[in-house]
Amino acid sequence: NAGVTQTPKFRVLKTGQSMTLLCAQDMNHEYMYWYRQDPGMGLRLIHYSVGEGTTAKGEVPDGYNVSRLKKQNFLLGLESAAPSQTSVYFCASQDSNQPQHFGDGTRLSIL
């Protein structure tokens, strides 16, 4: 039972490049979330999904897009990476009113 798996674990991009972060969960959870974590700022919600085929904006959505084509997967896309998007990205999933389960994070550097 893997829980929440994020790929890749590390990535370095050049400004303007695009990439997709993948989050996969095997717990059949309806709710999935993408956060970014920056030093001294805790976790900030980027986008979230309340079920397959649905997505919604969180606190800091600009510069990111998401898709939830399959219930178990939640993809986070950066269309044109900027240095301000250098961060650690965490995915989480949740079942109804239970606690959120987090992946191990993706460390992304934009040069």
Place this chain on the structure above:
Amino acid sequence: GQSLEQPSEVTAVEGAIVQINCTYQTSGFYGLSWYQQHDGGAPTFLSYNALDGLEETGRFSSFLSRSDSYGYLLLQELQMKDSASYFCAVRPLTTDSWGKLQFGAGTQVVVTP
């Protein structure tokens, strides 16, 4: 909106007791959660207070007082492995998603021998 405030760092010796406070300005929320995060690791759930009062889980306890806009996490019998960041989080009443959380900036707990 929501604003959660926590101390940035707390240092204590092994075996001691540490209290991490979380104060908030909010228009209403479902409950207060606490998460632990070790350096480089994933946040993991510790405790949840839906109602006012104390919740105890082993060496860790969490407290909520809505009338005082205040909660805390209490770590007892501190161990070296408790060195980590601890985040409080609330689920706003206005959210359109059951689980959408807003996190505090986190408190770094440093346990010394």
